[in-house]
Amino acid sequence: MKPARHRKDRVVLDTSLFVNPDVRSAFGGSPTEAIKEFLVIARKIPALEFYMPSSIFKELLNFVDQRELPGSLLAVLHQKAPSKHEMTCPAFFLYELIDDIRDRINKGLRIAEKAVRSAGKVDERELIQNMRKSYREALREGIIDSAEDVDLILLAKELDALLVTVDHGAITWAEKLGIRWLLPGKFKDYLLSFIQDGQSAPS
Amino acid sequence: MKPARHRKDRVVLDTSLFVNPDVRSAFGGSPTEAIKEFLVIARKIPALEFYMPSSIFKELLNFVDQRELPGSLLAVLHQKAPSKHEMTCPAFFLYELIDDIRDRINKGLRIAEKAVRSAGKVDERELIQNMRKSYREALREGIIDSAEDVDLILLAKELDALLVTVDHGAITWAEKLGIRWLLPGKFKDYLLSFIQDGQSAPS
Numbered sequence: 001m002k003p004a005r006h007r008k009d010r011v012v013l014d015t016s017l018f019v020n021p022d023v024r025s026a027f028g029g030s031p032t033e034a035i036k037e038f039l040v041i042a043r044k045i046p047a048l049e050f051y052m053p054s055s056i057f058k059e060l061l062n063f064v065d066q067r068e069l070p071g072s073l074l075a076v077l078h079q080k081a082p083s084k085h086e087m088t089c090p091a092f093f094l095y096e097l098i099d100d101i102r103d104r105i106n107k108g109l110r111i112a113e114k115a116v117r118s119a120g121k122v123d124e125r126e127l128i129q130n131m132r133k134s135y136r137e138a139l140r141e142g143i144i145d146s147a148e149d150v151d152l153i154l155l156a157k158e159l160d161a162l163l164v165t166v167d168h169g170a171i172t173w174a175e176k177l178g179i180r181w182l183l184p185g186k187f188k189d190y191l192l193s194f195i196q197d198g199q200s201a202p203s
Numbered sequence: 204m205k206p207a208r209h210r211k212d213r214v215v216l217d218t219s220l221f222v223n224p225d226v227r228s229a230f231g232g233s234p235t236e237a238i239k240e241f242l243v244i245a246r247k248i249p250a251l252e253f254y255m256p257s258s259i260f261k262e263l264l265n266f267v268d269q270r271e272l273p274g275s276l277l278a279v280l281h282q283k284a285p286s287k288h289e290m291t292c293p294a295f296f297l298y299e300l301i302d303d304i305r306d307r308i309n310k311g312l313r314i315a316e317k318a319v320r321s322a323g324k325v326d327e328r329e330l331i332q333n334m335r336k337s338y339r340e341a342l343r344e345g346i347i348d349s350a351e352d353v354d355l356i357l358l359a360k361e362l363d364a365l366l367v368t369v370d371h372g373a374i375t376w377a378e379k380l381g382i383r384w385l386l387p388g389k390f391k392d393y394l395l396s397f398i399q400d401g402q403s404a405p406s
Contacts, residue, residue: 088291094353095287101304105342112315113331119322128316139308150297
């Protein structure tokens with residue numbers, strides 16, 4: 001059982017909710033449509049506050065038709081960067097991050113060696129393309145590898161918020177830091193449960 | 204000017220002080236000799252306390268003749284792991300680490316691509332050896348890339364100690380965290396200044 005909350009519960013959103021076609025389909029056919037539909041629902045839920053890191057919000061604006069966005073967007077979806085100069089993270093986090101990166105660096109080298117050994121046997125352009133793909137998968141998937149990823153998890157931590165993302169790296173580190181998270185595919189149902197329950201938190 | 208210190212000043216040592224032939228020469232011709240000479244000097248300086256992370260101490264034992272080590276070693280050079288489950292690090296540290304790693308990952312891929320393009324033109328074995336060297340330099344030099352490196356900087360931070368190391372990665376991050384550091388080449392002079400000043404801290 002959770003202790004009773006005396007303030008609004010907070011939710012931190014990643015762009016994938018609106019941008020990734022697989023996950024936004026519940027909300028709309030385009031990023032702009034998905035945002036509009038989200039706003040219609042979100043405004044009916046006074047029990048929740050919605051946030052997006054400013055860096056992620058900037059990314060989102062590249063995918064939408066800004067003239068079509070309702071004025072209520074900025075009132076409902078708050079932009080906020082984490083307080084990165086005041087916040088701290090547990091030191092063991094560093095050990096795990098460096099351990100993970102070290103493994104990935106070794107994996108990257110093995111992929112490069114394999115590609116060099118295959119050179120001459122297959123088409124060079126194709127070989128390099130495949131190597132790039134394997135290398136990026138090995139070194140970047142499932143790890144927080146950008147300032148935007150760090151913004152997401154730190155903001156969720158700072159606000160004690162629910163994190164809504166499909167990013168495996170962000171989810172992995174959310175787990176390590178005790179941050180609640182939800183896959184965007186379940187998010188519309190989650191929101192609707194607040195409305196059906198008459199604004200109270202779902203039991 | 205530093206504020207007056209009311210407790211012993213602390214020093215955290217890396218293995219390089221005893222193991223790296225270039226830097227240990229002031230202390231002795233072999234790691235074992237260097238440790239013995241260090242102990243002779245260190246015992247004359249009650250104003251300083253010496254520490255080494257347990258993980259680094261274990262590494263050191265691989266380089267020395269343990270039967271020849273004086274019993275005073277463990278009394279003078281304290282082994283201590285950092286309190287990694289209680290300590291925290293500033294969140295901006297994460298941003299800088301991830302930014303640094305991201306650049307290095309891209310650099311590693313460019314090195315791999317260059318090697319694939321050179322395949323067939325030069326000896327494969329030599330090509331792979333050179334690629335490994337460039338790759339490791341690009342991805343690992345100047346970065347904290349092992350648990351032992353993290354131990355070093357966190358222990359120095361925890362103890363508010365002077366860090367004695369040649370590791371570029373550790374020095375870079377010591378700077379970010381406001382940790383004092385000294386190159387081992389200057390360390391014998393540093394120690395002797397305490398003895399010449401009659402046990403008081405150098406002015």
